[in-house]
Amino acid sequence: ETGVTQSPTHLIKTRGQQVTLRCSSQSGHNTVSWYQQALGQGPQFIFQYYREEENGRGNFPPRFSGLQFPNYSSELNVNALELDDSALYLCASSLEVRGRIDEQFFGPGTRLTVL
Amino acid sequence: DQQVKQNSPSLSVQEGRISILNCDYTNSMFDYFLWYKKYPAEGPTFLISISSIKDKNEDGRFTVFLNKSAKHLSLHIVPSQPGDSAVYFCASEGGGGADGLTFGKGTHLIIQP
Helix, strand or coil: CCCEEEEEEEEECCCCCCEEHHHHHHHCEEEEEEEEECCCCCEEEEEEEECCCCEEEECCCCEEEEEECCCEEEEECCCCHHHHHHHHEEEECEEEEEECCCEECCCCEEEECCC | CCCEECCCCCEEEEEECEEEEEECCCCCCEEEEEEEEEECCCCEEEEEEEEECCCEECCCCEEEEEEECCCEEEECCCCCCCCHHHHEEEEEEECCCCCCECCCCCEEEEEEC
């Protein structure tokens, strides 16, 4: 059983550019959530995908968007990058059971730096 | 507006003693609470959870206590070991799961030999 993997590990972009981060879920998990962790802060919920549809979203603007694929891998896309988007982006997969998310298994994250 | 607060950025405890990490929450809709542990360059790892219908949950050296009237929970680690040195995050869920987890800022636990 493989764990959650994310790519790339590190990324440097300039303001205004677009970025795509990737996540491969743990085998058998049908739900993926994305979090942003700024320096010195806890992870903040961006959105969640369940069976390829967004089914929950935190307080993030529409330029943060995502996709979940039939094999349950997923992408986080951020358009028009701003300096404040510099953060660690964490992906977490889980198996939704009876409407409650079971333990979320986190990947190691992608460190995004916006210059 | 922080709904989950961990007011101690760091905590230093001697090896073998008890570590107590605290967490307060403001949202009365939260009904499920989790603790995660994070090492540098790794993602958070689930440690232990508690439902609001309970006031205590134990798993080996780890015990979580929930005081709903005070909106407070704590994680006890006993005895503390060097491998416990990490950042600990308290997180809450409001039910249904689609709102994601709300995390505190974390407490850096340092176990001293």
